[in-house]
Amino acid sequence: MHRREFLKILGLTPFLSLLASSNSFANAMPRIVVLVELKGGNDSLNTLIPYQDPAYYQLRPQLAIPKQHVLNLGEGMGMHPAMQALLPVWNNKEMAWIQGIGVPRQEQARSHFTSIHHWETGSLDPNLDQGWLGQVFPHASPSLQGVAIGNELGPLLADHFNAINLHSPEEFVQYVDKLRTNKLRTSVDQSNPMLAHIFEMQQKLFQASEQIDRQLQPNQTIKQQFPAGEFGDGLSSIARMIISDFQIPIYKLSLGNFDTHVSQSALHQRLLHELSTGLAAFRKVLYQQHKWENVVVLTYSEFGRRASENQSMGTDHGSAAAHFAIGGSVKGGFYGQHPNLIALHAGDIQYHVDFRSVYATLATRWWQQSSPWDMPDIPFIA
Amino acid sequence: MIPSTLNLPDAKHLAVRACFGADNLLLQALQSKPADIIVKELLVVPTDKPKGIPQFSSWGSWESMLSNGAIGQARDRLNQEKMLLKQWWMQHLLTTASPLVERMVMFWHNHFTTSINKVNQPQLILQQHQLIREHALGNFSTLLRAIARDPAMLIYLDAGMNYKEQPNENFARELLELFTLGTGHYQESDIKAAAKAFTGWAVDRYKNTFVLESEHHDDSGASFLGQTVRDGDEVLDVLLKHPRTAEHIAEQCWSAFVSTQKPDPKVISSWATAFRNSGYEIKTLLENVFLSDAFWASENLNILTKSPLDLIVGLSVSQPIPIVPTTELVKWSEKLGQNLFVPPSPKGWAEGKAWITAQSLLDRYSMIASLAAPLPSQTLTQLLDPTYQLK
Numbered sequence: 001m002h003r004r005e006f007l008k009i010l011g012l013t014p015f016l017s018l019l020a021s022s023n024s025f026a027n028a029m030p031r032i033v034v035l036v037e038l039k040g041g042n043d044s045l046n047t048l049i050p051y052q053d054p055a056y057y058q059l060r061p062q063l064a065i066p067k068q069h070v071l072n073l074g075e076g077m078g079m080h081p082a083m084q085a086l087l088p089v090w091n092n093k094e095m096a097w098i099q100g101i102g103v104p105r106q107e108q109a110r111s112h113f114t115s116i117h118h119w120e121t122g123s124l125d126p127n128l129d130q131g132w133l134g135q136v137f138p139h140a141s142p143s144l145q146g147v148a149i150g151n152e153l154g155p156l157l158a159d160h161f162n163a164i165n166l167h168s169p170e171e172f173v174q175y176v177d178k179l180r181t182n183k184l185r186t187s188v189d190q191s192n193p194m195l196a197h198i199f200e201m202q203q204k205l206f207q208a209s210e211q212i213d214r215q216l217q218p219n220q221t222i223k224q225q226f227p228a229g230e231f232g233d234g235l236s237s238i239a240r241m242i243i244s245d246f247q248i249p250i251y252k253l254s255l256g257n258f259d260t261h262v263s264q265s266a267l268h269q270r271l272l273h274e275l276s277t278g279l280a281a282f283r284k285v286l287y288q289q290h291k292w293e294n295v296v297v298l299t300y301s302e303f304g305r306r307a308s309e310n311q312s313m314g315t316d317h318g319s320a321a322a323h324f325a326i327g328g329s330v331k332g333g334f335y336g337q338h339p340n341l342i343a344l345h346a347g348d349i350q351y352h353v354d355f356r357s358v359y360a361t362l363a364t365r366w367w368q369q370s371s372p373w374d375m376p377d378i379p380f381i382a
Numbered sequence: 383m384i385p386s387t388l389n390l391p392d393a394k395h396l397a398v399r400a401c402f403g404a405d406n407l408l409l410q411a412l413q414s415k416p417a418d419i420i421v422k423e424l425l426v427v428p429t430d431k432p433k434g435i436p437q438f439s440s441w442g443s444w445e446s447m448l449s450n451g452a453i454g455q456a457r458d459r460l461n462q463e464k465m466l467l468k469q470w471w472m473q474h475l476l477t478t479a480s481p482l483v484e485r486m487v488m489f490w491h492n493h494f495t496t497s498i499n500k501v502n503q504p505q506l507i508l509q510q511h512q513l514i515r516e517h518a519l520g521n522f523s524t525l526l527r528a529i530a531r532d533p534a535m536l537i538y539l540d541a542g543m544n545y546k547e548q549p550n551e552n553f554a555r556e557l558l559e560l561f562t563l564g565t566g567h568y569q570e571s572d573i574k575a576a577a578k579a580f581t582g583w584a585v586d587r588y589k590n591t592f593v594l595e596s597e598h599h600d601d602s603g604a605s606f607l608g609q610t611v612r613d614g615d616e617v618l619d620v621l622l623k624h625p626r627t628a629e630h631i632a633e634q635c636w637s638a639f640v641s642t643q644k645p646d647p648k649v650i651s652s653w654a655t656a657f658r659n660s661g662y663e664i665k666t667l668l669e670n671v672f673l674s675d676a677f678w679a680s681e682n683l684n685i686l687t688k689s690p691l692d693l694i695v696g697l698s699v700s701q702p703i704p705i706v707p708t709t710e711l712v713k714w715s716e717k718l719g720q721n722l723f724v725p726p727s728p729k730g731w732a733e734g735k736a737w738i739t740a741q742s743l744l745d746r747y748s749m750i751a752s753l754a755a756p757l758p759s760q761t762l763t764q765l766l767d768p769t770y771q772l773k
Contacts, residue, residue: 111555113727126565151719153739154428164740172741175748181749182766194642196686196733198768201743208740312543316550 010328019057029294030249031366034238034282036275038301039256041112044321045270045307045339045349047083048097052076055341059308063264063315073097075334085280086326094334095324100319100336101358102351104302108316112259115302120155121358122373124316133250134158134362135372143206147241149234149253156252163250164208168237169216176209217244226281231255231274235282236338243289256368258301261314275299279326293327296366296381299323300360306347307339320351323358325380329366334376353378384417384678385494392417392421395683396568398773399639400424402480403696408481421672425665429483431516432474436466437557438505441587454707455544458645463477463504468722469708471511472715475695476708478637487511488691489638491723492730494529496538498723504532505590507723522631522662523622525614530614532590533585537755539728542584544599549577554617556728558604562621564630568607580614628654628662635671649676684772692773693746703753716747718742738771746771 034253046063050056051070070078071087079095089095103118118124122132130153134268134307137145139160146156146163156163166172188199222240226232232255255275260268279297288290304321339349357378361373365381388754393412395406403423404412412420439459447456454714478484491514498507510532517525529535529548536542539553554576558568582599585592603612607624613618621627632653636645653670660666671677688696694711697703715722740745752766757765766772 111728113729151739152743154625166741175529175744179744179747179749179766183763185767188768192685192772194687194735194772195768197736198743198771200741202768203739205744232641260661261543310543311545311548312410316540 007201012103014189029108029245029291030035030247032242032248032295033250033362033366034295035155035250035252036279037252037254037256037298038258038275038299039254040259040301041115041303041305041317042258042299042301042321043260043305043315044301044323045266045305046264046268047080047272047323048073048099048324049078049080049213049341050076050341051078051183055342056115059341061309062313065308074333075338076340077334080269080272081274082269085276087272089280089283089326090332094328095332096330096335097324097333098353098378098380099322099338100320100349100352101323101355102353103303103355104351106319106351107346107348110303110319111170112302112317114241116154119300119302120157121185121356122155122356130158131155131161132162132359132372133163136359136367137161137249137252142210144246145251147238147246148251148252149237152254153253154252156250162204164204166208166262168233169212169241173209173213173216177201177204177213190302212241212246215244216240217245219243222285225285227274227277229274230282233362235278235359236285239282239285242286242291242295260305261316262312264309264314283326287328294328296325296327296330296362297361298325300355300358304349307341307344308347319346319348329381329382331382333380335380384414384673384675385517388413388415388417388420389750391676395678395773396420396424396672397589398688398696398698399407399484399686399693401675402475402692403526405699407628410488416505418673421669422701424482424672425519425669426721427480427482428519430474430479431515432470434470436463436470436504438467438503438508440465440505441503441590444503457708459503460502464723465500465712467498467504467511468712469725471722472694472708472712475691476698476711483515483518486488486668487515487650488689489634490514490518490525491771493634494532494535494723495725495730496532496534497725497726501534503534503587505586506537506587509590510534511723517664519664519668519708522657522664522667523752524662525664526622527615527618529561530580530618531583533587533592536583536592537587541580542583542700544577544583545598546581549581549600550731551577553577553583557617557621560728560730562630563624564633567624567626575606575611576614576617578602578604579606579617583614622662623664624772625658628658632667636676636731639671640674640676642683643685646676649674668671682723684769684773687734688771688773689731689737690715690746691722693718693771697753697765701757703756703767704756706753714753714768718745718749741769 032212046065049065049070052069057064064082069081071079071081073090120131121128122135133146142163144162148165149157151166153163186256188195190196217242218290223236226236238251258271283292300323304318305315306318336353354375356373357375359382360373360375361377363369363371364377390413392402393409397414444456475484496510512534513528528684541553544550551573551686554573557773558573559565578600580596601612603610606617607620609620629650632650633645653667655668657667671760676682691769694715725731747766754762754765
């Protein structure tokens with residue numbers, strides 16, 4: 001057995017990963033997941049395209065991507081041409097396409113907020129308000145466990161999960177520092193639950209900012225390697241935190257607006273281009289810094305879109321969709337079943353993979369935690 | 383306990399909850415009188431209509447820009463017009479003589495959510511905004527019927543694409559889930575029936591009006607909550623007779639004005655009964671809310687989170703802060719998570735704890751520190767206290 005193979009096997013044993021998460025070596029890396037929310041409901045049928053299926057062109061007379069433009073991935077499937085930047089990732093077998101992911105009975109209620117609520121909580125219960133990461137990591141931690149870029153914590157929002165949301169780490173530290181010059185209260189009346197919550201957030205601000213300030217290494221050249229815009233900036237912030245060896249297993253950011261009811265083509269093209277060029281830069285940077293093996297990037301969205309186009313050159317809310325995972329430890333290829341465009345269910349592609357299977361895979365195969373969901377995992381992580 | 387005579391803290395409580403904060407004049411006016419007199423006085427203040435109504439491009443002019451290939455120009459102008467509309471309302475919020483009306487304009491904007499970023503025709507959002515102001519303290523059934531024919535609402539919820547052959551359920555779903563009954567009081571089949579009844583309800587973007595396209599309307603009838611309905615008005619009739627509608631609005635008032643904890647069903651039932659018996663007079667409902675024991679109960683004081691708009695308008699009217707351009711306030715409001723005329727989803731803006739995350743609290747503090755920088759440090763310390771985020 002080659003030494004490299006031997007180490008790889010060792011690296012996957014639960015014992016060693018336990019050691020890795022609890023020791024204090026400077027370069028002990030947590031296993032990281034970066035969640036990319038495609039806000040508004042991505043049209044997955046025009047993202048991963050069954051371009052050899054005549055039914056695709058019948059369902060989409062105006063919106064179908066012509067055969068000759070599709071980026072061939074084999075098995076009759078191909079990517080939207082705007083995703084060119086991710087083709088090398090696929091060719092390198094670091095990209096897994098998981099097809100037919102769905103939420104049970106979603107076709108009965110295709111609303112944005114009930115749907116994203118399922119994805120964020122990993123649950124079908126509309127009253128459950130705990131993000132799914134809080135269920136995978138149920139124990140409170142004094143150090144940060146998650147960072148979301150933007151205004152919402154989404155799946156990172158849970159009672160005992162130590163996560164914050166921020167626009168950019170530098171700006172965050174800078175503003176908190178400014179605040180420190182004021183005399184702020186050190187305790188509040190805990191009998192008022194709302195006051196206690198605000199005070200808790202205030203304490204969290206200071207703790208998180210201390211941690212970020214202590215650990216974040218200045219690295220001006222990183223940002224220039226990402227495409228301009230909010231999404232590129234967010235990815236560069238996450239890359240810098242990973243490179244600075246933050247012990248944070250989860251990051252989240254979002255890109256939108258994928259709610260393409262009307263005149264879809266140009267907008268969808270632009271969004272997929274922004275997604276792909278941003279992630280390609282992210283991979284390149286992390287690869288150079290020897291972190292790519294420790295990162296899995298996963299896309300998700302509240303729902304896929306209807307199989308047939310509508311009368312406004314767009315697509316309406318659907319249910320099942322394909323999503324992808326990329327990373328140095330991802331086992332590239334196709335998972336799930338290719339879409340059957342003849343046997344539609346209420347106008348939607350039928351789902352074969354419960355969305356919680358994706359979460360269960362990350363919980364068990366990646367983080368080696370027990371899965372809170374009784375769902376089969378998917379071997380896109382070895 | 384309902385105070386027999388309002389003292390300063392009572393007056394503040396009423397002002398921050400009903401009126402986006404309070405300047406000294408309002409606080410003086412509210413003090414030293416019995417609560418029932420004050421609430422009645424507040425409710426009859428005539429609506430101060432905002433002046434200098436902005437003029438916006440017609441649909442035809444957008445189309446000609448686009449057909450001439452001037453996409454960049456159209457986008458810039460659209461962004462300018464959106465900002466103009468936001469500034470105009472912000473300016474009115476800072477100076478209005480009828481703050482309770484504006485609080486209710488926000489309440490109904492958050493109830494009948496419509497996003498300018500989907501509608502993309504500022505004139506139609508302005509029309510809806512004026513419609514809401516006209517009925518903000520008027521009659522709910524009149525408002526609901528007008529909203530069901532409101533062009534901006536119809537576009538926002540895709541009702542303009544609701545055809546006989548392909549009914550679009552978006553409007554029907556939100557009508558039941560958010561505007562009237564609330565979840566759990568209807569079946570998916572009721573949504574389908576309502577969507578069918580509303581087929582053909584559409585918009586003429588050139589004339590800024592509602593149109594009924596009879597060729598797209600399916601009048602074959604469907605069973606909706608046990609009754610046969612043939613058009614949208616019959617759906618609204620059924621909903622307005624349903625006891626849940628008044629209860630749902632009463633629940634919305636509870637979480638907006640009293641507490642984000644679950645309400646006592648007896649309180650909701652009594653407010654809803656009064657509301658229905660009055661024929662849906664909004665003033666009757668609010669009188670019941672503001673003169674309820676729950677509204678004044680000590681456990682319900684200072685437990686609601688101020689919205690970004692509460693914070694911005696409240697700070698501006700109650701503190702002698704330097705005047706800043708309204709564009710700056712509009713941008714702060716967006717940064718704090720309340721982009722005017724752009725609710726995040728049909729469900730509206732967050733409330734309670736969800737308003738305060740680590741980053742949003744930082745943004746709130748940063749805004750206060752920036753706007754109130756010249757104030758004495760003692761005042762600044764009070765404004766940067768967690769309690770200032772509460773109302």
